[in-house]
Amino acid sequence: MGRSPCCDKNGLKKGPWTPEEDMKLIQYIQMHGPGNWRTLPKNAGLQRCGKSCRLRWTNYLRPDIRRGRFSFEEEETIIQLHSVLGNKWSAIAARLPGRTDNEIKNYWNTHIRKRLLRMGIDPVTHATRLDLLDLSSLLNSPQLNLTNLLHLQTLLNPEALRLALSLLSSHTENPDILLQKLQENHLLNSQLQNQAPIVQRPNQFDNIITQQIPNQSQSLQGDMGQIFQNNLSDQCLNSFCNGIPDQFGADLSSDNSSFQSLNSNSSNNNSQNLSFDSVLSTPLINGSTEDERDQSFCSNLLRFEIPEGLDFDNFM
DNA sequence: AAACAGTGCAACCGCTCTGAC
DNA sequence: TGTCAGAGCGGTTGCACTGTT
Numbered sequence: 001m002g003r004s005p006c007c008d009k010n011g012l013k014k015g016p017w018t019p020e021e022d023m024k025l026i027q028y029i030q031m032h033g034p035g036n037w038r039t040l041p042k043n044a045g046l047q048r049c050g051k052s053c054r055l056r057w058t059n060y061l062r063p064d065i066r067r068g069r070f071s072f073e074e075e076e077t078i079i080q081l082h083s084v085l086g087n088k089w090s091a092i093a094a095r096l097p098g099r100t101d102n103e104i105k106n107y108w109n110t111h112i113r114k115r116l117l118r119m120g121i122d123p124v125t126h127a128t129r130l131d132l133l134d135l136s137s138l139l140n141s142p143q144l145n146l147t148n149l150l151h152l153q154t155l156l157n158p159e160a161l162r163l164a165l166s167l168l169s170s171h172t173e174n175p176d177i178l179l180q181k182l183q184e185n186h187l188l189n190s191q192l193q194n195q196a197p198i199v200q201r202p203n204q205f206d207n208i209i210t211q212q213i214p215n216q217s218q219s220l221q222g223d224m225g226q227i228f229q230n231n232l233s234d235q236c237l238n239s240f241c242n243g244i245p246d247q248f249g250a251d252l253s254s255d256n257s258s259f260q261s262l263n264s265n266s267s268n269n270n271s272q273n274l275s276f277d278s279v280l281s282t283p284l285i286n287g288s289t290e291d292e293r294d295q296s297f298c299s300n301l302l303r304f305e306i307p308e309g310l311d312f313d314n315f316m
Numbered sequence: 317a318a319a320c321a322g323t324g325c326a327a328c329c330g331c332t333c334t335g336a337c
Numbered sequence: 338t339g340t341c342a343g344a345g346c347g348g349t350t351g352c353a354c355t356g357t358t
Contacts, residue, residue, distance in 0.1 A: 016326070016352090038343065054344075055327070090346060102326080105347070110324055 013047045017056055021046055025053055026061055059100045066098025070107055078104060079112060083126040 028044035034057060037050030046053060059065075070078075074096055081092045089101035089108075096104065108123075116123040 014328070036343085050343085051329090051345095052327080058345095059326080087347065101346075106325055109348095 012041075012049050012052075014052070017060075021048070022056070022061060025057060029057060029061075055102075059102045064098055065100065070099075070111075074099070075112065078108065079116075079126075082108065082112075086124075 024044050024046055028040065032043075034040075034054075037054040040046075040050055041048045041053050044053075048056075077096060078092060081095055085091050087105075089105045093099050093101040093104050113123040116126075121128055
């Protein structure tokens with residue numbers, strides 16, 4: 001079915017483009033415009049296949065190409081769009097002027113994907129996954145305490161909470177048991193993955209919070225349930241983030257003002273009024289370091305805010 | 317200084333989609 | 338309606354560069 005012949009089968013050149021080749025391609029397209037890539041290389045005097053020419057032009061030679069590091073806003077847009085569109089790189093690129101699908105794809109695979117994995121987020125589904133979370137780092141965090149673990153309950157499976165509580169007690173009592181628990185964790189994780197997916201997309205959060213909390217609180221005994229009543233909902237996401245940062249090589253205890261303000265701002269809200277917009281106020285700094293970005297990502301962990309005016313019909 | 321490992325990215329491969337005939 | 342060629346797309350590869358030992 002219409003597959004174009006491979007370059008090497010036709011004796012055409014492959015590999016990196018030389019400046020001379022670039023110049024020929026640019027000059028030809030400036031005179032005749034892009035299109036008809038099959039005949040273009042011959043007419044332009046290039047020993048390349050049409051596909052190679054098209055790729056070179058669309059990804060690197062086009063005058064409107066924007067080079068350089070991705071801004072934080074661009075990263076956020078990529079993540080948000082990816083959560084909705086998946087690996088539709090061209091569709092994502094269409095919303096990022098000057099960026100190509102290839103560039104976005106590479107950036108996702110080399111930067112964003114790894115970062116999400118470190119944060120325990122499945123880069124495919126954007127769901128929080130305990131098996132992806134670096135629990136050993138989490139447990140070493142000075143931020144780790146019972147309250148934070150309880151906050152995790154709202155985001156994780158009850159089995160996961162039980163594991164975490166068990167790990168915490170072991171952590172302080174017997175390091176060997178801790179190691180054993182961590183190994184058992186792999187088994188638990190595989191079981192968790194077979195259960196209903198723990199997806200926290202924003203439009204589902206309200207339901208999760210209003211529906212899951214009562215059930216899970218009831219499943220707890222005595223004071224535990226009361227603690228949940230006091231700590232659930234609007235602080236859960238905040239505390240979840242507070243529990244994570246050590247694995248990013250940063251200590252948020254010295255710089256968690258955004259989270260503190262979140263606490264104070266949201267303290268008057270009940271769980272049903274939880275707005276994830278309130279988590280979005282983390283200051284964003286272009287050109288920040290990877291660690292700084294990780295911290296900011298923490299606050300934007302579960303943010304899948306859809307840009308205003310975005311018509312998804314156009315993507316499908 | 318050399319060897320090795322890890323990382324990032326340009327480019328290619330091969331499949332699918334689309335439109336012309 | 339079926340076939341074909343061209344174009345586009347996502348996945349993958351290979352190499353250059355950088356950091357570590």
